[in-house]
Amino acid sequence: MIKVRIPTPLRPMTGGKNEVEIDGNSVGEIIENLGSAHPGIKERICDEQGEVRRFINIYVNEEDIRFLTGKETPLKDGDEMSIIPAIAGGR
Amino acid sequence: MLHIPADIIQDMIAHARELAPHECCGILSGKQETVVESYRITNILANMSQQELSRFEGAKLSDLQRLSPEERADIAFQMDAREMAMAQRDIRTKNADLIGFYHSHTASPARPSQTDVTIAMEFEHYRTKLNLPEPLHLIISLENAESPDVRAYRIQDSQATEVSIQQSSV
Numbered sequence: 001m002i003k004v005r006i007p008t009p010l011r012p013m014t015g016g017k018n019e020v021e022i023d024g025n026s027v028g029e030i031i032e033n034l035g036s037a038h039p040g041i042k043e044r045i046c047d048e049q050g051e052v053r054r055f056i057n058i059y060v061n062e063e064d065i066r067f068l069t070g071k072e073t074p075l076k077d078g079d080e081m082s083i084i085p086a087i088a089g090g091r
Numbered sequence: 092m093l094h095i096p097a098d099i100i101q102d103m104i105a106h107a108r109e110l111a112p113h114e115c116c117g118i119l120s121g122k123q124e125t126v127v128e129s130y131r132i133t134n135i136l137a138n139m140s141q142q143e144l145s146r147f148e149g150a151k152l153s154d155l156q157r158l159s160p161e162e163r164a165d166i167a168f169q170m171d172a173r174e175m176a177m178a179q180r181d182i183r184t185k186n187a188d189l190i191g192f193y194h195s196h197t198a199s200p201a202r203p204s205q206t207d208v209t210i211a212m213e214f215e216h217y218r219t220k221l222n223l224p225e226p227l228h229l230i231i232s233l234e235n236a237e238s239p240d241v242r243a244y245r246i247q248d249s250q251a252t253e254v255s256i257q258q259s260s261v
Contacts, residue, residue, distance in 0.1 A: 007217070090205070091206075
């Protein structure tokens with residue numbers, strides 16, 4: 001099982017939980033399985049082409065998946081995956 | 092006290108002017124309290140079409156749960172996540188630290204808005220889990236077009252505290 005950290009904007013879809021445990025052997029599988037367990041969440045993380053949205057970073061442990069092998073990045077028991085919105089702000 | 096080379100301050104101001112009326116945003120890196128490099132990051136809200144923007148609002152911003160409707164309407168920049176990650180990697184490769192984030196306020200003072208504070212606190216929450224250093228938040232105000240104002244803040248416990256800036260010559 002992989003521990004997945006859920007950012008505040010997506011917590012309504014995980015019943016308010018900030019961490020969930022999901023089965024999967026790669027980042028892509030986790031996103032799919034997360035989407036099955038929590039309907040609607042996948043569409044928030046990925047665009048219509050299935051790519052991670054431009055305002056979201058996904059980390060495995062402390063590394064951005066863009067510098068690993070993206071959604072193919074393999075995961076093993078004990079790994080942690082974090083979904084993090086890029087910094088934003090107001091006027 | 093934060094030390095910033097004059098050319099980097101000038102570049103942040105130029106960046107703010109180039110993107111006005113949209114806000115600009117970027118990242119500063121360096122060592123301890125001295126900035127040595129800046130990275131311009133695309134504000135993905137600035138180059139979205141109205142149609143994309145409405146889809147984007149629906150897809151993401153309207154669900155930032157901690158934000159009030161007024162705060163949501165106030166959102167004016169969102170960094171491109173890929174560019175942000177690339178900059179962070181470059182900083183790490185150079186054995187430097189991420190010192191801060193900057194953005195512009197085109198028509199308001201160089202002070203964090205309530206939305207800035209709320210989102211900075213949200214970032215704090217992730218940052219501590221990812222072992223990233225605490226960033227300062229810099230704001231370039233173009234409110235007075237003739238004399239832009241650049242200020243830096245620490246944002247902790249939902250409070251912004253100004254950190255003075257010392258401009259160093261190149």
